Amino acid sequence: MGVASARPGDLDLRMEFASIRFRRLLKAATKVENLPYTILGALALISLVARLILIF
Amino acid sequence: MRPLGRMARAFVCLIFAYWGVYALVAPVTNIDSQMYNIARLELAMRGGLFNNGYFTSIYQVMYPWTFDAVHLPFLYLGWGYALPSFLCLVGTCYVVFTMMRARFGPDAAWVTVVALLGLTCLVYQGTSTKNDIPLLFAGATWVYARWRWRREGGASVHLVWMILAIGFMAGSKTTGVLYGFNLALWMLWELRGNRRLALQIIAGLVGACILWGSVETYIESKHRFGHLLGPPPGVRELTNRDGVRGGIANLTRYIAGSIYVGPTTFHSGLHSILAETEIRVLSRLGLADAGYGLESRDRYLIFFQSGFEELSGFGPIGTMAMATILFACLRWRPQRMWWQLAAAAFLGLALTSFTIGYCVWSNRYLLSWYALGTTAATCILWERETPFRRVLRWVFASIAITSAVAAPLLSFNRGPGAIVASIYDRDRFETCNDPMVGEIRTRLRRLRAEKPARHIFFVATTNSVVLPILEDRKVDAILVTSPLFSNLLKNGQIDARDIVIEDDPIDSPLLTKIEDVSSPDIFSANGTRTQGIYQVSARSGH
Secondary structure (H helix, E strand, O other): OOOOOOOHHHHHHHHHHHHHHHHHHHHHHOOHHHHHHHHHHHHHHHHHHHHHHHHO | OOHHHHHHHHHHHHHHHHHHHHHHHOOOOOHHHHHHHOHHHHHHHHHOOOOOOOOOOOHHHHOOOOOHHHHHHHHHHOOOOOHHHHHHHHHHHHHHHHHHHHHHOHHHHHHHHHHHHOOHHHHHHOOOOOOOHHHHHHHHHHHHHHHHHHHOOOOHHHHHHHHHHHHHHHHHOHHHHHHHHHHHHHHHHHOOOOHHHHHHHHHHHHHHHHHHOOHHHHHHHHHHHOOOOOOHHHHHHHEOOOHHHHHHHHHHHHHHHOOOOOOHHHOOHHHHHHHHHHHHHHHHOOOOOOOEOOOOOHHHOOOOOOOOOOOOOOHHHHHHHHHHHHHHHHOOOOOOHHHHHHHHHHHHHHHHHHHEOEOOOHHHHHHHHHHHHHHHHHHHHHHOOOHHHHHHHHHHHHHHHHHHHHHHHOOOOOOHHHHHHHHHOHHHHHOOOOHHHHHHHHHHHHHHHHOOOOOEEEEEOOOOOOHHHHOOOOOOOEEEEHHHHHHHHHOOOOOOOOEEEEOOHHHOOHHHHHHHOEEEEEEOOOOOOOEEEEEEOOOOOO
16 A cells, blocks of 8 residues: 555554654664664765755 | 873874864865865765766776765765765774773883874874775775674674675775675675574675665666776776786885885985885796786886875875785784784775775775784784883874874865864965865956856866866856856857856867957966966857
């Protein structure tokens, strides 16, 4: 079922899941032992967005 | 933790704080970045990547730009240009610290980190905008992810980070493709027992290389130059064209260049003696002038231990790192950690020697091998607990701390004065590597203030240092290439009293044509090259 056709309850649930996933990601990213991953991930993400902006 | 570890930790904190402040405030100072690494972002913002007529250097097209593109937000901010490189330095040190602490304890870990900070070339690159340190950082992250993958019972999330590290490495620099390919082969070899997982890894690697491998610059290079890596003569110039002879010659140059005999800035005679000895050795071996890239030759050979971020060597810790690497060639100890690290460093050094042509700025190509060599040196010191080794640890740590503290102080643009200049005299400091560009910008600003309504055309030629002029919104220069400016002149689109600045006018056939209609302001800021700013005195084409 697409988001557009979802009932309000479903959408809330999805938002909740997305929020949980984001919080988990944030928690993992702030763990000291994941510092190299956080740095690499941040650089890779910025690079991807910047290149898309620059190419077109 | 013992006093040695506590002392090393205190200096690591202090030195990181210093370099962090520097990375935050320093502008783009190196000429390469002002010419292509960062300059191409400014140009791509005006005309995109494909078929962009603004590009002024082949290097803006042929070199991968995954790491360079990271600096885009900082171009908007105007501050923190060196933060991406600094984060790479922090990440690398963290990986080394964690793995050393797990094996040898906190004392060894802190001393290794302070030793890394004592590698002058490494910290200069870690506070620069050049794209050499991301290779080291991506390699370190790959090693760290592999280490955690093995320790944590094969958790697949670490494999994802290994894949991303390879993709990022491949897109940061052309040589990253070579090193990344080797890491990918290693990874697949380790997973050879699990064919399904290996296929998933291959698919992941392909995806990572598409997303982060800077595929677009290869496509544009192929389109412009007919070759994926750039114009074939240009690519040949950068590589070792003398095969095994060149590789051996380069290896000996790198080994000789690792010997620290004091900073070059003090013009000690020992530097000349070292270079002349190396030239004589090469000549006797029949390897004179072999392995060079670009226009370099043995007669110009000098081993820089200067404060220049593009040229500097690795200092006394670098000498020890190289000694450890060579020691591993003499003693077969494949079970020992130090030997494995030193052997990996030697293989990397050999790979670099045999593939890349030697240049005066080749030191920064060796960052990863020196980092491995330095870590290997500390492994030797902590492998066994003996009174002699305990004394050696103190000696090593003292040299490392002295080097780490001296690194900013011996540099002409990294000391505390540079931080002050970055804030209070930013314009002059930004062009400290090429004062002539600073002079041009000052004059253009004056002209702009006098004539706010006029166009300022900046006619850039090949390899012009364009960034300091284009990023200056006050000057608001219109960048044009020589052919484009010819057309503008021919079509009468240059108005009377427009201002034209032509870079490197001596070689340009346009000079005479512009001189006919202008009152030139010819000047020289460095005593050798002259620059001309021309004010058009009549509408062109008439």
